Amino acid sequence: xxxxxxxxxxxxxxxxxxxxxxxxxxxxxxxxxxxxxxxxxxxxxxxxxxxxxxxxxxxxxxxxxxxxxxxxxxxxxxxxxxxxxxxxxxxxxxxxxxxxxxxxxxxxxxxxxxxxxxxxxxxxxxxxxxxxxxxxxxxxxxxxxxxxxxxxxxxxxxxxxxxxxxxxxxxxxxxxxxxxxxxxxxxxxxxxxxxxxxxxxx
Numbered sequence: 001x002x003x004x005x006x007x008x009x010x011x012x013x014x015x016x017x018x019x020x021x022x023x024x025x026x027x028x029x030x031x032x033x034x035x036x037x038x039x040x041x042x043x044x045x046x047x048x049x050x051x052x053x054x055x056x057x058x059x060x061x062x063x064x065x066x067x068x069x070x071x072x073x074x075x076x077x078x079x080x081x082x083x084x085x086x087x088x089x090x091x092x093x094x095x096x097x098x099x100x101x102x103x104x105x106x107x108x109x110x111x112x113x114x115x116x117x118x119x120x121x122x123x124x125x126x127x128x129x130x131x132x133x134x135x136x137x138x139x140x141x142x143x144x145x146x147x148x149x150x151x152x153x154x155x156x157x158x159x160x161x162x163x164x165x166x167x168x169x170x171x172x173x174x175x176x177x178x179x180x181x182x183x184x185x186x187x188x189x190x191x192x193x194x195x196x197x198x199x200x201x202x
Contacts, residue, residue, distance in 0.1 A: 001039045019062025060152035090120045096179055102146040103133050112182040
């Protein structure tokens with residue numbers, strides 16, 4: 001990797017406010033996508049090897065800089081940042097149900113949680129973590145929900161295959177067990193989607 005390409009990639013990564021897709025960079029720089037991907041992977045490996053204060057990670061269809069987890073305690077003392085711990089217990093429960101059982105209707109979320117989830121789902125939509133992903137023909141065209149690209153980005157996931165264990169979302173062990181049992185008991189809706197990727201589109 002040339003110093004020019006290295007510097008260009010680092011400059012682009014530092015100014016972007018969302019994951020930077022390799023194809024977009026390749027088109028911008030007029031070089032092969034494989035060359036861009038290899039350079040990004042090399043940068044990520046270099047930062048990890050040198051134990052820098054930041055990391056380069058592939059998330060939500062692109063590449064983005066993150067502060068190194070080892071330094072989060074001191075960073076939190078300096079700035080008030082977005083944190084999943086700021087989500088309420090109800091929000092975490094609903095988000096877990098949607099993330100692990102999407103696409104799912106509000107009624108499906110209610111069935112798993114055992115309470116009305118309309119307000120908490122609306123809150124998750126407002127936060128950009130959940131979106132309307134289509135309609136369920138079997139339930140009178142009820143809206144179905146799925147996670148967004150922002151969800152993947154905030155949780156540092158490349159795609160839904162990287163979802164962590166459910167206990168990282170569930171507020172406590174009892175809630176985790178209840179969610180697991182109820183998710184296994186219900187079936188997904190017959191979906192009429194909007195031809196967009198549930199997991200990767202805001």
